[in-house]
Every structure is written in C-alpha cells, then in structure tokens.
Amino acid sequence: MKNPVNTSDLLRRHGIRPSVQRIAVMDYLLTHRTHPTADEIYGALAPQIPTLSKTTVYNTLSLFVAQGAVTHITIDPRGSRFDGDTSVHGHFLCTECGGLYDVFFDAPPVLPQVGGGHKTTQAQVYYKGVCAHCGGKDEK
C-alpha cells in the first residue's frame, strides 16, 4: 500500500467529502513531501486525470486548508506552497533553488503569545538561506 492511512477516511475526518480529484490531490501531498505549488500538483495529476482543471486544484487546496487538513506555507514569495503534514514543524526555504525542507523539532519552540486582543489560530516558523545542495555546506 502506498499510504498507511486511507485517504478517503482522512478527508472525511476533516469534514471533506472525498472525490476522485480530492483524493488525488491529498494523495499527492502525502506521498510527495516537496511542499508543491498548486501548479506542480496540477502538472503531476493532469496526465492521470485528463479532465482535471487547475481551478479544481486551487479550490481543493483552499478547502483542505480551510478544514485544517493541509498547511498553507507562505514562505516563498513566488507562490503558495502546501504541506500535507499538519504536525508542528518549521520550514526552510533555499533562496537559490526554491527547495523547501521540513525542520522537525525535538521539542516545539516556545513562541510568545500574541497580545493586543488578537486571536491567533496558527503560528509558523520559517527559515531562509542556502541549502546544502546549493552550496550552503561548503561556503563558510
């Protein structure tokens, strides 16, 4: 089996009615941990679902995010990235190649509460720099 959990059930648990397209998008996110853009997801799924529309991918991702099934990552100024792993972790963006890597925490960092009467629904930790592959390793 590709996936340890049943994708339809996962969607239903988030109040999302499964469909061929929704299952495909979620499956793609669960099996590709590259934090893809909507366009990348569309490009990967279109060959298998020839009738797929880019609007559907956007609609689907928007629904997933609204239902808390997917995390919307805004670290990349070139466009939105999406993560099927909604657990608490950070993200590192390589500003050279655009690669986006997970940064898992031994213990989640303690972030101060937001004051001023604002109601926080989510906190995210973003790192930017140059990834090991692009040369971050060697250069001092």
Added chain:
Amino acid sequence: MKNPVNTSDLLRRHGIRPSVQRIAVMDYLLTHRTHPTADEIYGALAPQIPTLSKTTVYNTLSLFVAQGAVTHITIDPRGSRFDGDTSVHGHFLCTECGGLYDVFFDAPPVLPQVGGGHKTTQAQVYYKGVCAHCGGKDEK
C-alpha cells in the same frame, strides 16, 4: 524632525547610495509601521514624486532587502509586505482585514538550528488569526 536618524546615512550604512527615490521609500517605511506592499508605497509616494515608477519601487525594495536594510515579510499570500524595522520580532496577520501587526518579544524565542548542512541566513515567526478590531476580542 520626523526621523531620529538621517535616512541617507542609514542607507549608506547598508551600502546603499541614497537617491531621492530611495530616501522616500525608506522614509515611508520608517514612518509607516503598517508593513506596506510595494503598491501601497507607490501609491503614497507618487503624488509627491510624480515621475516615480512602480518598477523603481520594486527595484528599491529588492535592493533594500538584499542589503539587509529592510525585512521582506511573506506572511500574506496576497503579496509581499515590507518592514523597515529589521530588529528581531514576529508578525501577526489578520486573515480578515489583512492588517499586519508587530509581535515584539520580551526575549527572542529560542528557535532550533536547521540541520542537514543548510545555511540559514534568517528566521521568522509568523502568526495568523483574527485581529482585535475584526472581532477576535469578543468571540470566544
């Protein structure tokens, strides 16, 4: 005086040669703590500098960010926001009104280092939710 520091000197200290346009953009950022978009900055300065081009605003902001004189905030999926305060602090985005607020820390949060040989140049903490003005205060 509007500004405690001389804007030209501030630019020079970051290796940026001052110009009428650059001073105006930096001044705007230093006196307006709303984390404006390029478009907002252009709209605010255009009346005073009639020849100002939007491309210049983009070029200028890009230069400021590259030289570390301004922070590029990517929390808002609708577009890039900019902050003339480069000190360590977080940001809260109201997903209703788009308002972007500073979150100052008593002590900077301890963020785990990024492993994997990646070279980190910057870390940012983003919060999302509903601001006090939009109703975050009342609603449980």
Added chain:
DNA sequence: ATTTAAATATGTAATTATTACAAATACATA
C-alpha cells in the same frame, strides 16, 4: 566647464499566480 562612463530611474510589455464566474457534470436522495 565638458566629456564620458557608470549608476539609477522610467515606461511598457510580458509573465505568472490566483480568483471570479457561469456552465456542465456527477452525486445523493426522494
């Protein structure tokens, strides 16, 4: 002061991400 070269700014056109919207299709239920 004048010339010259380099840096900066401008305007227009392209690119790209995302959304709006109306029509078509699929789905679930009576």
Added chain:
DNA sequence: TATGTATTTGTAATAATTACATATTTAAAT
C-alpha cells in the same frame, strides 16, 4: 427515475511581479 445539491470544469479577469530597453541622473576624468 427525477430532482436538488455539490463538485468540477473552462474561460476570462485580476493583480503581483519581472524583463527589458530607453532615458535620466550622478560622479569622475579631462
């Protein structure tokens, strides 16, 4: 099977950002 609702699709609009060639300004050299 009929009917209403949800979902998907395609096209067109919107908006942010970049590319690029030209014009202007600045600084240095003569």
